[in-house]
Amino acid sequence: MNALERARACAARMFEKDAASQAMGIKIEIPAAGRATASMRVRDDMVNGFDICHGGLVFALADTAFAFACNAYDNLTVAGGGDIEFLRPARRGDRLFAEAREVHRGRRRGNYAVSVYNQDRQLIALFNGRSVSRDESMLDNG
């Protein structure tokens, strides 16, 4: 397997068990190892009391892209934390795209930047995630 094939194998393995991302209707694409795009439509059950997409779900989309980007290396990696900045509301019916890219990857800690856009390519949110790796294979553990 080359790097991209391995990244995609990890993503497929993760996604098939990821009930939460599936329930949110999230779709994943892996354009390269260390990158991931997660997309989601803002459904009626995703808006808050101000009739805009619940910020927690915008975060969840960004966090999902981050999780798939940092798990490209068959080395089980979890989110240690992250910071989000909300720039513009997402509306009911909008299609959101969270694009994650690796900024730095050390032996155990990594940093990933995620930009969330709507269907008009307007920037909705910026997220920076901090990952922690566990030195454990994902593909070998069925």
Next chain:
Amino acid sequence: MNALERARACAARMFEKDAASQAMGIKIEIPAAGRATASMRVRDDMVNGFDICHGGLVFALADTAFAFACNAYDNLTVAGGGDIEFLRPARRGDRLFAEAREVHRGRRRGNYAVSVYNQDRQLIALFNGRSVSRDESMLDNG
């Protein structure tokens, strides 16, 4: 109305339209103006590919507590951003409690600290939210 009654009136008004928080099964309590507790059970459709609660949903719970804490003053307030630190995984079936408290409130910007616990009072996550107010009444706008 005193401060607590107003805070609860704002919370009731927000919650009745908050389809997203309702869909996540979140319950809100307002113990004081500037404070809020949001609780949620980790359902089967909330776990990720590692069989732990999706971090985005832990964030969504914390963010909800934050939103209800900062909207106590009948002055429409939205999240500008926030930072979360994941300390311990939440498991399927866990009941989570996000407790938000006001740390600082200026004329337009505010800061809120949220601790997320599980049913055994173990700390799951720490969240710090940044709010922005809009000088607009919530209760006068039906």
Next chain:
Amino acid sequence: MNALERARACAARMFEKDAASQAMGIKIEIPAAGRATASMRVRDDMVNGFDICHGGLVFALADTAFAFACNAYDNLTVAGGGDIEFLRPARRGDRLFAEAREVHRGRRRGNYAVSVYNQDRQLIALFNGRSVSRDESMLDNG
């Protein structure tokens, strides 16, 4: 040594070699293990182009309080990162007090909240620090 004595011994050991904190004129007090107060006067060479204290030096003060709070246990601990929110400018001649307290301490990672006040007890900045411990004694290494 009890916990407070050990915390103060660690602080004394750290401070005597801390040329940077000394050069900034920072003073340290350890009221309890896991807590620290760092204070500093805003000197003429600490203001920026807007004639207010350089934000980096406000951060440096908060970061110093954090470093002394998290090194209370004779277990060498460094800053992994942190987030600061600037709430109010500090002026030339102000005396600033950064008060750090432990929010959470796990086996290796810890979280500390720091509030920075001026001499009128106005809140200048809020800082949240993330620490990483190295399982290495400080007092045994002269």
Next chain:
Amino acid sequence: MNALERARACAARMFEKDAASQAMGIKIEIPAAGRATASMRVRDDMVNGFDICHGGLVFALADTAFAFACNAYDNLTVAGGGDIEFLRPARRGDRLFAEAREVHRGRRRGNYAVSVYNQDRQLIALFNGRSVSRDESMLDNG
């Protein structure tokens, strides 16, 4: 004046009064509007009790690059806050380079990413700054 000339005029105006950055020995370059590089040598009076550059001074360097990047438009802009991640210690004598670039600029709020490198182009720290503009000219005021 074109955009780059204006950015450089703002930077020159800011720097001449910036006693703090001058005292740290920081040098500024403006390669383009919305970008800035701040560089500094880690002096003997900049190391902490672990004999590495005080994290607060690494932050101060990054924050300086950020301040000069976001003040390119003759619209007085201050730091609202920021998050730093320390990746590798900087040593006594190292020459550090903080490179700031604009990620997003709205009407009042902006976001800037800063990478701090040492002389060997090793990544020392990542910083993300949040700016707030004040609708006030810098060049027209004295």
